Structures are given as C-alpha cells and as structure tokens.
Amino acid sequence: MPHFSRVAVIGAGAGGLVSARELSREGHHVVVFERNTQIGGTWVYSPKIESDPLGVDPDRTRIHSSLFKSLRTNIPRELMGVRDFPFVPREGEDRDPRRFPSHTEVLKYLEDFANEFGVYKFVRFGTEVVFAGLEENGKWRIEFRCENGDVDYEIFDAVVVCVGLYSQPRVAEIPGIDRWPGEQVHSHNYRDPERFRGKVVVLIGYSSSGTDISLELIGVAKEIHIVWRSPKTELLDRESVISNVSFHPMIESVCKDGTVVFQDGCVVLADVILHCTGYNYHFPFLETNGNVTVDDNRVGPLYKHVFPPALAPGLSFVGLPFKVIPFPLFELQSNWVAGVLSKRIALPSKEEMLADVKAFYEDLEALGKPKHRTHLLGDYMMPTYCNWLATTCGCPPYEEWRKKMNISVHLYRMPNLKTYRDDWHDDELIHQAYEEFSKV
Structure with a gap:
C-alpha cells in the first residue's frame, strides 16, 4: 500500500x-x-x-x-x-x-x-x-x-x-595572507567590473565564474593575473599576449608590501585578490x-x-x-x-x-x-x-x-570563451531537442 x-x-x-x-x-x-x-x-x-x-x-x-x-x-x-x-x-x-x-x-x-x-x-x-x-x-x-x-x-x-x-564562499588558503594589505573579494560578492577599474587583480580559479569574470575585467582592470591549477594551453597563451591577462600556477605567498609571489617565481604588486573558488x-x-x-x-x-x-x-x-x-x-x-x-x-x-x-x-x-x-x-x-x-x-x-x-x-x-554563447555548431542536436519538446 x-x-x-x-x-x-x-x-x-x-x-x-x-x-x-x-x-x-x-x-x-x-x-x-x-x-x-x-x-x-x-x-x-x-x-x-x-x-x-x-x-x-x-x-x-x-x-x-x-x-x-x-x-x-x-x-x-x-x-x-x-x-x-x-x-x-x-x-x-x-x-x-x-x-x-x-x-x-x-x-x-x-x-x-x-x-x-x-x-x-x-x-x-x-x-x-x-x-x-x-x-x-x-x-x-x-x-x-x-x-x-x-x-x-x-x-x-x-x-x-x-x-x-x-x-x-569557499576561499583559498594563502600563506601570509594575514599581513597582506590589499583587498580580498569572493566571486559571491562580484556584481560588475567597475570596482576593479585600473587595479591589478589576482584572480584565483578558472572554472565557470572565473572565466566569465576575467573576460569582464579585460579592458577595465590594469592587469589580470589568473591563478589556475591546470597547465596553460596555447590558446590561452595567445589570449594573454593580446590582452592584459597573465596565467600563473598557485600562489606561493603574499607579503606585507602588497606583493604576490607565484610558484613560477613571478612577483606582482597587486591591489585585489579575487577568489573564484567555489x-x-x-x-x-x-x-x-x-x-x-x-x-x-x-x-x-x-x-x-x-x-x-x-x-x-x-x-x-x-x-x-x-x-x-x-x-x-x-x-x-x-x-x-x-x-x-x-x-x-x-x-x-x-x-x-x-x-x-x-x-x-x-x-x-x-x-x-x-x-x-x-x-x-x-x-x-x-x-x-x-x-x-x-x-x-x-x-x-x-x-x-x-x-x-x-x-x-x-x-x-x-x-x-568570448563567443560560444552566440556562435555554435550543434544545430542538428538542437533540432533533435525541439523534436522531443514537441512531444511533451
């Protein structure tokens, strides 16, 4: 029963x-x-x-x-x-x-x-x-x-x-962060790129929110340094050449003078760390x-x-x-x-x-x-x-x-990343989908 x-x-x-x-x-x-x-x-x-x-x-x-x-x-x-x-x-x-x-x-x-x-x-x-x-x-x-x-x-x-x-929000653990004088923001509190205008931004994470937000920051932020666990692809390298974007492995440490040290040895003086970390x-x-x-x-x-x-x-x-x-x-x-x-x-x-x-x-x-x-x-x-x-x-x-x-x-x-929402190549699958929808 x-x-x-x-x-x-x-x-x-x-x-x-x-x-x-x-x-x-x-x-x-x-x-x-x-x-x-x-x-x-x-x-x-x-x-x-x-x-x-x-x-x-x-x-x-x-x-x-x-x-x-x-x-x-x-x-x-x-x-x-x-x-x-x-x-x-x-x-x-x-x-x-x-x-x-x-x-x-x-x-x-x-x-x-x-x-x-x-x-x-x-x-x-x-x-x-x-x-x-x-x-x-x-x-x-x-x-x-x-x-x-x-x-x-x-x-x-x-x-x-x-x-x-x-x-x-889940935030990244960063050695020395307590003494770092810059601003920290989680993507949960990101609404538009204006607050980052002219700033050097270290963006941690390159999944859904990280990719979308980084694209919005191009042309607004002074520099964007993306921290990403995965190795860089040739395409992403080309993107960094024609924009103000750089890719890095994880953060090694941060210092009280405002610098951020990456595991590849690169050092940048940053204004903001933006956690796109889930x-x-x-x-x-x-x-x-x-x-x-x-x-x-x-x-x-x-x-x-x-x-x-x-x-x-x-x-x-x-x-x-x-x-x-x-x-x-x-x-x-x-x-x-x-x-x-x-x-x-x-x-x-x-x-x-x-x-x-x-x-x-x-x-x-x-x-x-x-x-x-x-x-x-x-x-x-x-x-x-x-x-x-x-x-x-x-x-x-x-x-x-x-x-x-x-x-x-x-x-x-x-x-x-810039175009996939408005330019696609799966029209046959779209046709199949709408055929199925017509049966509902």
Whole structure:
C-alpha cells in the first residue's frame, strides 16, 4: 500500500520547487519553507553585496544571491529545463529568447514552472528554518523564524534539504595572507567590473565564474593575473599576449608590501585578490547527532548523494552534485525521494547503503580525487548517474541528444570563451531537442 507523508522542503530555489512538484504528484503533503519573499533561490539577482566581501565573517550581513549583473547561462536552454517543461523561448517584452539567456530569464522560467504546476500554494515565504532535528518518535521537528521575528515549529514525517550551493564562499588558503594589505573579494560578492577599474587583480580559479569574470575585467582592470591549477594551453597563451591577462600556477605567498609571489617565481604588486573558488556546503539548521557531517566539503555519508543511511528515508538532500545540468537532475533525484517516501521504490538496507558509500569513497581515493570533489559529477559522469536514477524510478532514460549536446558545448566552450554563447555548431542536436519538446 502506498504511504503518504507530510514533508518539509527547505528552500524554494529550483531544487525546492522541482521537489515540491514531484512530492505533491506522488500524493505527499508538502510545505516549502523559504526565508525570502520570492521563489528562485540563487537565481534572484541582488545588486547588494555582503558587509564582508570575502564572505568569511560569521557576523556579516548575508546576501543569498551570487549572480553578477551581466551573467548569462553557460548551459544552453535546451538542456536546462525539466524534461516535461522545456525551457523554450517565450513571448513577451521582458523575455530573453537567446539560447544562452540571462539570469533574469532563468528566474522567469522558474516562475513559469511554479505557475504551471501550482507550486506556489506549497510555499511559505518569509520563514527561515533555524532547526531541523529528529524527535524520539521518529518525526522531524522543524523550527522556523517568521517575518515578525517569532520562532514557531511544526512536525513532519520527512525533510528534504534544498538550500543550494552558492551562498557560503569557499576561499583559498594563502600563506601570509594575514599581513597582506590589499583587498580580498569572493566571486559571491562580484556584481560588475567597475570596482576593479585600473587595479591589478589576482584572480584565483578558472572554472565557470572565473572565466566569465576575467573576460569582464579585460579592458577595465590594469592587469589580470589568473591563478589556475591546470597547465596553460596555447590558446590561452595567445589570449594573454593580446590582452592584459597573465596565467600563473598557485600562489606561493603574499607579503606585507602588497606583493604576490607565484610558484613560477613571478612577483606582482597587486591591489585585489579575487577568489573564484567555489562554495562550501552549509546546513547550520540541521541537527543529525553526527549521522551527517560536512568534512572538507564532503557531505556524508550519503547514498547516491541523496540519502544518509542512518536517517533514510526521513532525511534527504536534493541538489548536492555540482558541475551538472541542475534542473533535470533535481527532477530525477526528487522523483526518487518521492517514490521512496510513498514506498513505491524500496531503498537497500542501511548496511547495503553504507557499503555502497564506502566503495564509492574508495573509488574516489584510488582515482586521487580529494574529498572536496566528492559531489563533482561533471559532463561525463552525470548521464551515468541520471540513468541510474531513471532506472530506479522507472523514468525514461537520459536522452542521448542531451549527453551529446552537453559534451559538444563543453568542448567548444574553452577555446571560444568570448563567443560560444552566440556562435555554435550543434544545430542538428538542437533540432533533435525541439523534436522531443514537441512531444511533451
């Protein structure tokens, strides 16, 4: 017999919205707690920055958004949408029809999704979860702060954590940084290039935010020195010749005279160190009595990045993997959670799940992957993971055109950072995508 639960979803970003839909479709009673006054999570842009631009002061004023003003997606819209609600261009003066649209268009898509599937009725705005813990009777106590400042609580059968990954900055460890007199900023607090005009900037990290921000700084900053673990390519060397960009290995140390010393022996007098170094998983509200920990950004132990074996199925996480196509991933993960809670899908035993997690960690160690990359899937692992979820849930497999398009865009992006959003060469895959969309 199916079992229907009262489920608390924490966060009304994309993960929370998709989870709410999947849970409600399954028949569960859903309450989504959202501390802000609108849906969208990290896709809600704010021009404000935190009082600590580095984002490490625990008493800083906190801003949830990590978007910079001109941000466009680095994933084409064909891949971004959930599978039964494609992210296709829509009519309207304030809509962005581009294949790689602005952040405002992504937010509008999420609003369209919430309207289409009636998700708004599940969301309680202005309610910040301050505690989530297991009661002796096996229920979950959720304490939340209301807009008027009062703290109240309710009891639930299960909790789904959907708080995202882009609000708690992760910063590089730099020898001597305490005595360095320059300014430090994390990309979480980057909005536009003007504050860096005429300055010598050391930018750490060259993944998604690092590449986009470095391109914005060209012609604005006096010099840009990019610190990157990977070796330089010929193309990047050519780029540095025709611009004010230099590439370096990691920072060796910094000095009180304002200089930055790189491992290649190069020394520069810098004004700003800009950390494009990612984020830490952060669940300050969650009490699990040690059953779930965050160790060097590994949230664990988690079976398949979702269920902690000791607390399953009452506690689950949707949206932890990174370097993924997020919305379709959320759809499959939350479908799995919904099915497990209704007993449509059976989980392995606690012992079997722990053994699977142990084997997974051993595989990562054998490959030389550090703990903080535990939840990194990437372009090549995501289809395998999604197909496992799809098979487990009884959903259609991850489409081959999605896999091919994702890899095609990834391979084209790096040598064409300035142009890949407006010039592409996968029209046949786009045609396949829209043929599939026409069947929805």
